[in-house]
Amino acid sequence: MSDITLITRDGAKLSLAASPQETVLEAAEAAGLFLPAMCHEGSCGLCSAQIATGDYTMRGGPREPAADGSVPLCLCLPQSALTVNLPYPESGISHHRIPTRAATVTSITPAGSGAVTLSLTLQPDPEFGTAADFTPGQFMEVSIPGTEITRAYSLSNLPNWDGTLEFLIRLQPGGAFSTWLAQTAKPGDALTLRGPAGRFVLDEISPRPRCLVGGGCGFAPLLSMLRHLADFQNMQPTHLIFGANTEAELAVAAPLKALAAQLPNLTICYAVWHPQAAWHGFTGTAADALAQYLATATDLPDVYLCGPPRLVEAVTNVAQARGIPPARIYTEQVQLR
Amino acid sequence: MFCFQCEQTTRGPAGAGCATDKGVCGKDEATADLQDVLIHQLKGIGQYVSRLRTLGVADAAADTFILYGLFTTLTNVNFNRGRFVELISEAARLRDRLRTAFEAAAKAAGQVPEALSGPAAFVPADNITGLLAQANVASVIAGRDVVGEDVIGLRALLLYGLKGVAAYAHHAEVLGESRDEIAIGIAHALDVLASNPTDLGDMLEEALALGRLNFKVMETLDAANTGSFGTPSPHAVRTTPVEGKAILVSGHDFRDLHELLEATKGTGINVYTHGEMLPAHGYPKLREYSHLAGNYGGAWQNQQIEFAAFPGPIVMTSNCLIEPQPLYRNRIFTSGPVGWPGVRHVTNGDYAAVVQAAKALPGFTKTMEGPSLTVGFGRDAVLGAAGTVVEAVKSGAIRHFFLIGGCDGAAPGRNYFTEFAEQAPADTMILTLGCGKYRFNSHDFGTIGGLPRLLDIGQCNDTYSALVIATALAGAFNCGVNELPLSLVISWFEQKAAAVFLTLLALGVRNVRLGPTLPAFLTPAILDILVNQFGVLPITTAEADIKAALTPLAAE
Numbered sequence: 001m002s003d004i005t006l007i008t009r010d011g012a013k014l015s016l017a018a019s020p021q022e023t024v025l026e027a028a029e030a031a032g033l034f035l036p037a038m039c040h041e042g043s044c045g046l047c048s049a050q051i052a053t054g055d056y057t058m059r060g061g062p063r064e065p066a067a068d069g070s071v072p073l074c075l076c077l078p079q080s081a082l083t084v085n086l087p088y089p090e091s092g093i094s095h096h097r098i099p100t101r102a103a104t105v106t107s108i109t110p111a112g113s114g115a116v117t118l119s120l121t122l123q124p125d126p127e128f129g130t131a132a133d134f135t136p137g138q139f140m141e142v143s144i145p146g147t148e149i150t151r152a153y154s155l156s157n158l159p160n161w162d163g164t165l166e167f168l169i170r171l172q173p174g175g176a177f178s179t180w181l182a183q184t185a186k187p188g189d190a191l192t193l194r195g196p197a198g199r200f201v202l203d204e205i206s207p208r209p210r211c212l213v214g215g216g217c218g219f220a221p222l223l224s225m226l227r228h229l230a231d232f233q234n235m236q237p238t239h240l241i242f243g244a245n246t247e248a249e250l251a252v253a254a255p256l257k258a259l260a261a262q263l264p265n266l267t268i269c270y271a272v273w274h275p276q277a278a279w280h281g282f283t284g285t286a287a288d289a290l291a292q293y294l295a296t297a298t299d300l301p302d303v304y305l306c307g308p309p310r311l312v313e314a315v316t317n318v319a320q321a322r323g324i325p326p327a328r329i330y331t332e333q334v335q336l337r
Numbered sequence: 338m339f340c341f342q343c344e345q346t347t348r349g350p351a352g353a354g355c356a357t358d359k360g361v362c363g364k365d366e367a368t369a370d371l372q373d374v375l376i377h378q379l380k381g382i383g384q385y386v387s388r389l390r391t392l393g394v395a396d397a398a399a400d401t402f403i404l405y406g407l408f409t410t411l412t413n414v415n416f417n418r419g420r421f422v423e424l425i426s427e428a429a430r431l432r433d434r435l436r437t438a439f440e441a442a443a444k445a446a447g448q449v450p451e452a453l454s455g456p457a458a459f460v461p462a463d464n465i466t467g468l469l470a471q472a473n474v475a476s477v478i479a480g481r482d483v484v485g486e487d488v489i490g491l492r493a494l495l496l497y498g499l500k501g502v503a504a505y506a507h508h509a510e511v512l513g514e515s516r517d518e519i520a521i522g523i524a525h526a527l528d529v530l531a532s533n534p535t536d537l538g539d540m541l542e543e544a545l546a547l548g549r550l551n552f553k554v555m556e557t558l559d560a561a562n563t564g565s566f567g568t569p570s571p572h573a574v575r576t577t578p579v580e581g582k583a584i585l586v587s588g589h590d591f592r593d594l595h596e597l598l599e600a601t602k603g604t605g606i607n608v609y610t611h612g613e614m615l616p617a618h619g620y621p622k623l624r625e626y627s628h629l630a631g632n633y634g635g636a637w638q639n640q641q642i643e644f645a646a647f648p649g650p651i652v653m654t655s656n657c658l659i660e661p662q663p664l665y666r667n668r669i670f671t672s673g674p675v676g677w678p679g680v681r682h683v684t685n686g687d688y689a690a691v692v693q694a695a696k697a698l699p700g701f702t703k704t705m706e707g708p709s710l711t712v713g714f715g716r717d718a719v720l721g722a723a724g725t726v727v728e729a730v731k732s733g734a735i736r737h738f739f740l741i742g743g744c745d746g747a748a749p750g751r752n753y754f755t756e757f758a759e760q761a762p763a764d765t766m767i768l769t770l771g772c773g774k775y776r777f778n779s780h781d782f783g784t785i786g787g788l789p790r791l792l793d794i795g796q797c798n799d800t801y802s803a804l805v806i807a808t809a810l811a812g813a814f815n816c817g818v819n820e821l822p823l824s825l826v827i828s829w830f831e832q833k834a835a836a837v838f839l840t841l842l843a844l845g846v847r848n849v850r851l852g853p854t855l856p857a858f859l860t861p862a863i864l865d866i867l868v869n870q871f872g873v874l875p876i877t878t879a880e881a882d883i884k885a886a887l888t889p890l891a892a893e
Contacts, residue, residue: 133667207469
């Protein structure tokens with residue numbers, strides 16, 4: 001058995017033992033520590049962390065660490081004592097398994113620009129009752145009825161006691177869930193969900209301003225976060241950069257009007273990359289808009305970023321170039337499929 | 338940040354105190370610094386309130402704000418930075434109003450109004466960055482290089498004792514009991530602190546005066562509790578669930594519990610106490626609510642596990658809150674001085690959201706049977722049996738009393754209190770109060786002369802009751818409290834305990850054993866005074882301390 005020391009972002013040290021045949025993630029779960037993780041096969045990246053000291057191999061064969069030196073803990077087999085730097089605080093570690101919940105479709109309504117708002121109602125559960133309990137920014141895995149296919153979608157509403165879950169989903173032509181949603185789904189249909197999960201959540205302790213960057217369906221978790229900030233009358237300066245290819249994609253941003261009225265310290269930049277001639281707003285990508293915003297920012301913000309991989313990469317580069325440390329750039333990648 | 342107000346503060350080779358970006362309690366640097374700024378402003382408010390009182394002018398709103406403001410800065414109470422920004426701007430407006438009132442009152446009295454300096458003249462920045470830059474002026478160690486550790490230590494003892502006094506006074510005030518004498522004493526202590534005192538002897542006198550004031554405060558709190566909810570009497574409290582929807586209430590505030598019991602009357606929702614709420618079951622007017630079902634869990638430091646496992650919402654009414662875990666963050670509510678960013682706060686006694694959460698969450702699915710805990714041995718219950726007790730002492734059936742009380746905490750050294758209680762000989766009686774009791778209250782101590790060997794007096798808030806019992810026993814035996822076969826063994830954690838400690842010193846109660854460690858702000862020189870002049874005893878081991886306590890002539 002090897003001694004594993006997990007060090008969280010806020011400096012908490014958690015110790016456990018692992019055999020060379022079990023992954024760090026399995027050993028942690030055996031010890032009752034449920035680290036953020038989803039796919040358990042090394043692809044989603046949710047469980048990735050840096051191995052600070054020690055030797056390990058990877059289940060399924062050798063594999064290069066990511067650019068930031070992190071490896072998925074779900075494949076990481078310790079061959080000696082390991083010290084692991086977890087990129088989240090201790091509060092991000094659950095001591096319980098991620099729940100599975102049953103729900104029914106309440107409504108599917110167009111949200112503009114090829115997106116729909118999917119509303120579900122959770123069925124009462126012996127352990128959770130009717131509570132829709134999650135942290136704004138988290139996602140749920142939704143299974144397509146009658147199949148093994150699951151997709152993860154961020155929640156766009158607020159936690160509540162009547163079991164309402166709301167997702168903002170951009171329909172992808174040919175996509176499995178999109179096809180089901182567009183062609184088959186109807187109110188009353190039963191669904192199975194797993195969640196909430198994910199660590200893309202607000203650091204509410206941080207005294208710094210916040211900059212939220214996203215676009216398309218990457219807007220869903222940001223919308224939930226903004227609703228939360230409005231609900232709690234948060235007074236910290238918050239800047240939202242909503243990235244779009246054309247003005248038409250701004251349709252999903254409609255709920256922002258009401259939110260802006262409730263959040264006096266919210267400023268919004270709509271960044272349109274390829275606008276029509278009549279566009280008077282910011283022209284360029286979300287990354288361009290962030291560069292412009294940071295150029296004059298006196299107090300560097302925490303950055304919350306959700307979107308497709310290219311957007312995440314470009315925006316991260318801009319934020320880091322301006323001197324925002326990686327630990328203060330919170331990201332969620334959206335896979336379009 | 339710099340904070341060394343609680344027992345668990347960092348103690349390293351560089352000295353004691355939490356001085357990084359986060360305290361051991363989870364308080365972040367910005368919140369800690371803003372708390373310092375608020376305290377600084379409260380000193381300024383105290384300067385004006387004190388002078389207004391001299392001119393015969395009372396300001397009830399200022400008195401209330403001082404108590405609430407000080408209470409928010411106790412350990413494990415309010416971690417909500419945004420709340421402190423609001424309180425700081427409220428304090429600035431209050432100070433301006435008091436300044437105008439003071440000038441008017443002085444002129445009306447034919448005096449030239451004194452131009453106050455120090456905290457009274459402090460102008461807080463209008464944004465958080467500016468406020469954080471001002472925090473060093475307001476730090477508890479400001480000026481340490483000039484005045485030295487001992488002065489800083491005694492100022493800290495005064496300030497922290499004052500915080501505890503204010504917290505107790507706030508508990509009494511929300512139940513409708515306040516006294517001019519208390520408001521005047523608290524403003525005076527703030528005024529003293531605002532003057533940056535340096536004379537150790539004077540400060541010690543002020544600390545004792547504060548201890549005497551706290552006796553008055555605790556008497557008032559006792560009157561508030563018994564006046565509102567009746568005289569506590571012994572009652573066996575269930576510790577196991579009853580099938581049905583459930584709400585858990587933690588902290589110390591009986592008014593909040595009472596409001597919640599009213600709000601849930603007839604809903605079928607059961608209410609359970611947690612931590613320091615356990616003694617609520619001793620009060621007739623609280624336990625008459627049949628849906629006050631029992632007590633769930635133990636002392637505050639276990640809350641992250643206990644709250645996560647509780648199948649309903651949780652209300653935290655005062656100290657001691659720990660960072661709410663994601664698992665229950667949406668279903669924990671704060672009230673009164675308590676706060677955490679992103680956690681819902683109950684205002685104006687509106688528990689609708691808590692009730693809604695209780696209805697949505699599953700509650701307990703099965704009734705379980707198990708042991709009970711007996712509470713309610715307040716002063717009346719104990720003194721009602723005084724005849725039996727006195728006879729038992731005279732006949733030798735009771736050899737000694739131990740009052741083992743105070744706060745609990747997670748530190749391993751607190752096993753001392755468990756060992757002390759369990760090793761206390763069978764012919765000794767144990768009185769307890771505070772949440773430290775959870776270290777041993779599930780143990781069966783048996784009885785002496787028909788009385789339980791373990792008598793639970795109540796919360797730490799019920800120190801007055803314990804002092805009345807001690808004084809009455811001394812009367813019955815025609816001796817002083819220090820001559821009684823009684824030893825006090827106090828576990829401290831935060832500032833309420835500091836206030837009680839000052840009261841014990843002020844009343845001349847000697848040989849108080851204090852642990853698990855001594856306050857970090859007590860320097861060797863201050864400790865020397867406490868040991869030599871007041872007979873304070875740092876704890877050693879349970880075995881040795883019991884032995885010493887039972888051989889009075891040798892050790893005491």
